[in-house]
Amino acid sequence: xxxxxxxxxxxxxxxxxxxxxxxxxxxxxxxxxxxxxxxxxxxxxxxxxxxxxxxxxxxxxxxxxxxxxxxxxxxxxxxxxxxxxxxxxxxxxxxxxxxxxxxxxxxxxxxxxxxxxxxxxxxxxxxxxxxxxxxxxxxxxxxxx
Ligand code: FES
Numbered sequence: 297x298x299x300x301x302x303x304x305x306x307x308x309x310x311x312x313x314x315x316x317x318x319x320x321x322x323x324x325x326x327x328x329x330x331x332x333x334x335x336x337x338x339x340x341x342x343x344x345x346x347x348x349x350x351x352x353x354x355x356x357x358x359x360x361x362x363x364x365x366x367x368x369x370x371x372x373x374x375x376x377x378x379x380x381x382x383x384x385x386x387x388x389x390x391x392x393x394x395x396x397x398x399x400x401x402x403x404x405x406x407x408x409x410x411x412x413x414x415x416x417x418x419x420x421x422x423x424x425x426x427x428x429x430x431x432x433x434x435x436x437x438x439x440x441x
Pocket of ligand 1: 326329330331354355356357358396398399402
């Protein structure tokens with residue numbers, strides 16, 4: 297049912313963890329399955345994503361897609377990271393079963409939520425980026441753990 301790449305990223309997820317004083321941090325959740333994903337970005341003065349970490353409390357596909365998403369955004373500029381869609385993440389994993397596509401959407405949303413946080417902190421406008429709808433916020437999240 298899952299590709300080898302999905303299994304690999306699920307079993308050996310890349311870039312797991314946190315970044316202290318991250319340039320941007322975003323947490324998103326899917327109300328239906330209850331899965332939560334948090335993304336941390338370290339962005340330098342040239343808007344290049346130097347480092348990225350994630351924590352996912354969710355299904356195997358959510359872990360695999362967030363791991364792959366971190367690999368895809370690392371070293372990219374903010375505007376290049378904006379081009380990374382959930383389809384791109386799923387394709388990089390050699391596909392996902394249709395019922396698991398929403399998991400890759402969570403990865404895309406987590407990147408956007410972290411970029412939104414970075415933009416707000418630095419008073420920047422990022423083209424194509426709007427306030428994340430699924431950012432569940434700090435207070436609510438504590439209850440969800
Ligand atoms: Fe919800 Fe995978 S089942 S993120």
